[in-house]
Amino acid sequence: MKSYLRPFLLEALSALNIAAPDEITLELPRNPEHGDLSTNLAMTLAKAEKKNPRELANALVESLKSRIDAAVVTDISIAGAGFINFKFADTFYGSRLKSVSEAGEAYGKNAKGTGIRVNVEYVSANPTGLLHVGHGRNAAIGDTVANILHWNGYDVTREYYFNNAGNQMNNLGKSVHKRYLECLDAAKFPFPTVEEDDSLYRGEYITEMGKSLADKHGSALQEASEENLTQCRKAGEEWCFAAITKTMVRMNIRHDVYFNEDSLYSEGKVADTIQKLKEHGVAYEKDGATWLALSKMGMQDDRVMIKSSGEPTYRLPDIAYHHDKLARRKFDMVVDILGADHIATYPDVLAAVKALGENPEKVRVLIYQFVTLMHNGEQVKMSKRTGKAYTLDDLLEEFGEDVTRFFFVMRSNNTHLEFDIGLASEQSDKNPVFYLQYAHARISSVLRQAEERGVTVNASTIAGAETTLLVHPSEIDLLKLILRFPETVARAGEILEPQVIAEFLREVAAAFHKFYHDCRILGEAESLTNARFALAFAAKTVLRNGLQILGISAPEKM
RNA sequence: GCACCCAUAGCUCAACUGGAUAGAGCAUUUGACUACGAAUCAAAAGGCUAGGAGUUCGAAUCUCUUUGGGUGCACCA
Numbered sequence: 221m222k223s224y225l226r227p228f229l230l231e232a233l234s235a236l237n238i239a240a241p242d243e244i245t246l247e248l249p250r251n252p253e254h255g256d257l258s259t260n261l262a263m264t265l266a267k268a269e270k271k272n273p274r275e276l277a278n279a280l281v282e283s284l285k286s287r288i289d290a291a292v293v294t295d296i297s298i299a300g301a302g303f304i305n306f307k308f309a310d311t312f313y314g315s316r317l318k319s320v321s322e323a324g325e326a327y328g329k330n331a332k333g334t335g336i337r338v339n340v341e342y343v344s345a346n347p348t349g350l351l352h353v354g355h356g357r358n359a360a361i362g363d364t365v366a367n368i369l370h371w372n373g374y375d376v377t378r379e380y381y382f383n384n385a386g387n388q389m390n391n392l393g394k395s396v397h398k399r400y401l402e403c404l405d406a407a408k409f410p411f412p413t414v415e416e417d418d419s420l421y422r423g424e425y426i427t428e429m430g431k432s433l434a435d436k437h438g439s440a441l442q443e444a445s446e447e448n449l450t451q452c453r454k455a456g457e458e459w460c461f462a463a464i465t466k467t468m469v470r471m472n473i474r475h476d477v478y479f480n481e482d483s484l485y486s487e488g489k490v491a492d493t494i495q496k497l498k499e500h501g502v503a504y505e506k507d508g509a510t511w512l513a514l515s516k517m518g519m520q521d522d523r524v525m526i527k528s529s530g531e532p533t534y535r536l537p538d539i540a541y542h543h544d545k546l547a548r549r550k551f552d553m554v555v556d557i558l559g560a561d562h563i564a565t566y567p568d569v570l571a572a573v574k575a576l577g578e579n580p581e582k583v584r585v586l587i588y589q590f591v592t593l594m595h596n597g598e599q600v601k602m603s604k605r606t607g608k609a610y611t612l613d614d615l616l617e618e619f620g621e622d623v624t625r626f627f628f629v630m631r632s633n634n635t636h637l638e639f640d641i642g643l644a645s646e647q648s649d650k651n652p653v654f655y656l657q658y659a660h661a662r663i664s665s666v667l668r669q670a671e672e673r674g675v676t677v678n679a680s681t682i683a684g685a686e687t688t689l690l691v692h693p694s695e696i697d698l699l700k701l702i703l704r705f706p707e708t709v710a711r712a713g714e715i716l717e718p719q720v721i722a723e724f725l726r727e728v729a730a731a732f733h734k735f736y737h738d739c740r741i742l743g744e745a746e747s748l749t750n751a752r753f754a755l756a757f758a759a760k761t762v763l764r765n766g767l768q769i770l771g772i773s774a775p776e777k778m
Numbered sequence: 779g780c781a782c783c784c785a786u787a788g789c790u791c792a793a794c795u796g797g798a799u800a801g802a803g804c805a806u807u808u809g810a811c812u813a814c815g816a817a818u819c820a821a822a823a824g825g826c827u828a829g830g831a832g833u834u835c836g837a838a839u840c841u842c843u844u845u846g847g848g849u850g851c852a853c854c855a
Contacts, residue, residue, distance in 0.1 A: 247794065250801080260797060263835070273835075300798050301835055346855075388855060419854095509853055520781085527853035535853045563782055564850045589783075590848080597789090631791065634783070636848075638790065643804085650804060651817085658817050666814050711794065723792070726802080737810095737819045778817075 221308060222246045224292070228263065232283040236753060238269060255305035256700075262302040271300030280304060294351070306556055313699035314687025314751075320702060320758040321682035328709045328765050333374030335644075338553040339545050340366040343468065343475075344381040347460035348392045349423055351467050351612040354559055356635060357591050359612075360628035360771075362557040363473045364718035367769045369555075372713035377551070379764040380475040381541060384457055385482040386534065392460075393453025395421040397444060399430025400452065404439055429459055446771065467612055471621050472771045484540045490532065493540040493576075494525065502575040517571045539572040544700075546578040546587065554583045555716065563587055586716055588633040595641045619644045622772045626653040629718035629770060652726060657775050658765065659729035663760040666741055670753060673742075677753045684752035686747050694735040695752075698759060701728050705762045718770065725766040732759045 226244060233240045241264065249258045262277035269276060277298045284296055284304075295307035320327050342362020345355050363378070370376045383389075398420065401409035413476060433441060433455060441448040468474070484490050494510065497503035502513045508528035512535065515522050525536040545554050558566065570580040593600035593610055600610060615624045623644050630652060631637050643650055667677045690699060705724070714721040741752040764774040 245794090245797095247797080249798075250793085251799065254798070258798085263797085266835085303798070383855080386855075507853085511853095521851095524853045529853075531853085533853070538855095558848055560783070562850090564853090565855085587783080594790095635791075636784080640790080643790090652803070654817055655803090658815080662815055662818085669814060707796090715795080719792085720794085723802085730802090733818055734820090736814080740814070742814045778815090 221703065222542050222706060223313075225257060225288075225306060228284055228287050229259070231287055232280050233261075235283050236279055238265060238580075241265065249303075249305065254299060254303070255297070255307040257301050257308075258305045261301060262298075262304060266302065274298060277302045278305050294622060310696055311688050313703060314690045316703050317457055317682055317685070317687050317699065317754060317758055320761055321679035321754075324679055324761065325765065328705045329371050329760050330706060330710055330713075331373040332710065333369060333372045336374050336552045337377070337550070338369055338374045338555060339377045339379055339549070339551040340369065340555040340557070341379045341462075342382055342557040343473075344383065345464065346383040346388050346462065347457045348421060349424060349460060350389050350463055353593060353610050353612060353615065353639065355629045356471075356612040356615060356624065356648070357588055358559065359468065359471055359473055360625045361586065361588055361633060361718060362555075363471075363771055364625075364629050364721070364769065365555060365557070365716050366769065368709065368712045368716065368721070369720065371709050371769055373378050374553075374713075377477060378473075378475045379477040379479055382461075382478050382480045384480055385537065386483060387531070389453055389457065390449070391419045392421060392456045393449045394419075395426050396429045396433065396452040396456045396670065397441070397449055399426050400433045400441060401430075403427075403430045403434040404442065411602050414457065415596065416585055419755055423701065425463070426456075429456055445638065467616070470616050471612075471625060475605045479541070481537055481541070484537050484544070489540045490537055490543055493543055494536065496543075497525075497539075497572065500575050500577075502572070512568065512572060514568060514571055517575060519567065523568055535568055535572075538565075541577075542573050543576055543578065546573065546582060547576070556583065556585045558585060558587055560587055560589050565587070566738075586633055589636045591628075591637045591639050593641060594638050600641070615639075615644075617677060622657070623651070623653050625771050626722065628658075630722045632717055632719045652722075652777070653772070656725050656729045656767065657773070657778060659732045660734065660760060660763045660767070660774045661776060661778045663732065663756050663763070666756060667753070667760070668776075675753070677757050679757075681750060681757055682754040685751045687751055687754065689751040690755060692735075692739050694731070694738040695755060698728075698731040698735045698755060700759050701731050702755075702762050705766065712769075721766055721769050725763060725770075728759060728762055728766070732756075732763075735759075 221343045223244060229244055230240050241261075244259065245264075245333070246257050246259050246263060249255060262280060266273040281296050281298060281304060288296070292309055292312050293306050294309045295305075297305050297307075299305055342365075343351070343355060343359045345351055345358075351359070366376050366378050389551055398409070398411055402411045414422075427763060429452075433452065441451060453628055458700055494503060497512065502516055503525065504511055504513060509524045510526035511522045512525050513522050514520070523535060525539075526532050542554065545551050556566065566585050570583060570585075573583070574580045612624075619627075619643075627639055627644055628637070670677050690696070701724075705728075708724045712718065735755070739752060741749060741756060743749070744752070767774045
């Protein structure tokens with residue numbers, strides 16, 4: 221609809237000698253009495269043109285009426301302070317249904333991002349343990365955003381920044397070694413309590429690793445030498461990596477690139493970065509440490525990049541990593557998915573990237589708020605002390621990948637997410653995932669029955685259908701939604717919010733259920749049945765494609 | 779103490795980045811299966827968008843401020 225009107229609006233503007241604004245906003249009015257689309261063009265231009273908005277609107281409407289086919293747009297009117305409202309003919313929607321069958325599995329895609337290489341980095345959990353619930357939201361958002369960008373035509377690389385260097389990894393090695401010792405002789409080498417050493421990892425998986433090392437090597441690794449600790453660390457890293465990828469696969473997620481942090485060191489990129497920062501005058505030495513001069517870049521305090529001990533802080537490899545993505549690998553756009561606890565860290569990195577001559581606007585940082593697990597109205601606490609926490613695997617085990625993924629993206633990124641365990645396990649109308657899937661299964665069921673009656677419904681059904689027969693309000697509502705899918709994908713691609721897709725699909729499902737309730741499909745006159753087959757098939761296409769973007773299955777039966 | 783995020787129906791959240799009468803789901807109440815899946819549909823009720831001031835044709839949205847939550851403020855990541 222919008223794409224139908226835009227050219228006419230541009231023509232009308234130029235006929236009136238008015239420069240077109242960058243963006244012509246066309247909106248769906250909340251109130252259906254205001255027509256099917258509306259624009260505030262006259263109001264936004266009134267000031268610059270020094271005209272009364274309504275006067276301007278009048279001129280525009282006159283000009284539009286002479287250009288637009290009255291059989292397609294049945295009414296163009298002015299309302300309120302100067303809104304121009306458009307009313308489309310009911311038959312217009314049906315006539316556009318062909319676009320669904322022509323595109324098929326690609327319906328909803330656009331080519332906006334053609335030729336633009338984008339790197340989406342998500343999950344990126346340290347290989348020091350199992351993925352927990354928070355990582356789940358990161359994973360679901362990241363993967364869905366990657367899908368959304370793909371549907372917008374971008375050339376997408378899915379990347380996992382594998383944080384396998386640094387202090388946390390050493391702590392992992394130490395923890396495994398202590399468990400290993402405990403396994404050899406618990407009396408002689410008791411595992412330290414939290415009070416004694418709070419840097420240790422305490423999950424059961426550490427004990428498991430210690431045990432397997434003890435089985436394999438006996439007492440050979442007993443000495444806490446660097447060599448032995450390295451071996452423990454390696455074993456821990458491998459174990460965690462295997463566990464993490466397994467969880468990802470289960471969630472229907474496959475990264476294209478696992479970028480190892482330690483490669484930044486081994487390939488000299490960290491050293492190179494610090495060198496370049498110094499050349500640009502934004503790094504200096506003080507008190508035996510190397511600092512990033514953020515105060516020179518309009519920020520408050522300088523921060524340490526290399527500690528006086530010689531170890532880098534997280535900041536330095538992060539800068540090197542982003543510089544690598546932009547300068548060496550030349551991505552046109554870089555998307556980072558970060559939890560709210562990292563909100564204060566990325567401006568440093570962006571400032572440094574800018575100092576290195578790259579455009580920080582190429583980096584889009586998506587911050588998501590935390591997840592609280594709720595059960596019977598009470599918060600499920602996670603315990604650091606015992607190392608026991610609800611893992612992502614637990615959720616997948618209990619609810620399956622569809623429900624888990626959906627719950628993580630059904631709220632906008634920037635709102636706290638309540639993951640209601642009771643609701644997720646409910647296989648009923650309360651559970652929004654089933655609502656969507658049920659609509660898809662219901663359509664599938666009808667199409668199966670058509671098949672039994674010797675009618676195969678497919679894309680050519682739409683091409684051959686008499687769509688002018690689709691005039692029931694429920695049919696029109698469903699048609700409108702189906703046709704809005706491409707612009708919804710485009711919008712999701714602009715704001716990078718998966719929730720937009722989830723909410724849209726809920727609307728489509730609701731419109732289908734209502735249509736199904738109000739209008740019979742089977743057993744009507746052949747032409748009407750066929751038209752409704754076409755509509756149902758189009759709805760199924762939208763649901764299937766949309767669910768695919770969310771990484772959720774579209775079942776034929778439930 | 780300083781910075782960032784948030785506050786919308788009883789609960790969980792929307793509101794197309796400034797548009798017209800703020801919308802959904804759940805919960806509550808009440809209706810609809812002798813025809814395609816009732817995991818569905820329909821109806822009712824529910825609001826001074828936390829409080830206050832400002833910006834303009836127009837504010838839940840932008841600015842300031844008060845209150846009440848979250849997060850971060852290391853030579854941790």
